[in-house]
Amino acid sequence: MLKIWGRPNSINVQKVLWTADELALAYDHVPAGREHGQVGEAWFAEMNPNRLVPVIDDDGFVLWESNAIVDYLARQYGKDGFCPTDARQQASARQWMDWATFTLVAAMTPVFWGLVRTPPGQQSDAAAIEKGIAACQAAFRLLDAQLKERAYLLGDSFTLADIPLGCAVYRWHALEVPREELPHLEAWYARLRDRPAYRARVMLPLT
Structure with a gap:
């Protein structure tokens, strides 16, 4: 299952959560960053050495940087024109x-x-x-x-x-x-x- 790390009040995390909801994806959202912690942990740095959110893990494929994540989700799961093919x-x-x-x-x-x-x-x-x-x-x-x-x-x-x-x-x-x-x-x-x-x-x- 898709897993998304990031605090919900982050504008960059909001991009990813909004995209996932528009695509009706099933996912596990884990609040992380600022008051939620986790980004300072060694295991998090293995996913994103920048120690920033958002980060996703899609069945073993780890990706960070919000625009890249939105682009990936749209290409991988988008339909009905949400992701242009041209x-x-x-x-x-x-x-x-x-x-x-x-x-x-x-x-x-x-x-x-x-x-x-x-x-x-x-x-x-x-x-x-x-x-x-x-x-x-x-x-x-x-x-x-x-x-x-x-x-x-x-x-x-x-x-x-x-x-x-x-x-x-x-x-x-x-x-x-x-x-x-x-x-x-x-x-x-x-x-x-x-x-x-x-x-x-x-x-x-x-x-």
Whole structure:
């Protein structure tokens, strides 16, 4: 059986759990990381020497890095268009998945840490938060333009390309930050909220 390690409030673990639920996979979820521990154990380092989550073990096949895991699960178990078979569509999906991680989430990280993870009584970096908000707003304007004439990132159907960005857009809406009116982005976000797996795995309190 598929086994997934990672704390459920991690944006990267949420990608994997959401994907597994969309694919109706049977799996064993083991909370790990931060308050759940386990990542410091020697046996965990044998699976992932980075000592980070998520990690999966699919009948002996161990894999880490969230986008790689989403891509693997989609290719291995996806159907009904969730995983594109055309090489160009596959590349486009990976393009948006990587952009979500290295552009959007990277810009959002100092905002999240400053507003959510800064310990009480400790001063957050206001300049870093402001810079991150501006970078996120620019990224979301780009995403809004991509969604202008399509329901999802790659077209009319929900695919793995929507997973990383879907996790990020919920986090953005859960943060107390100024948000521009971006109608195409909001329509896409509404479509994601209609998905039971999205509500169950992604729409959780920020901690």
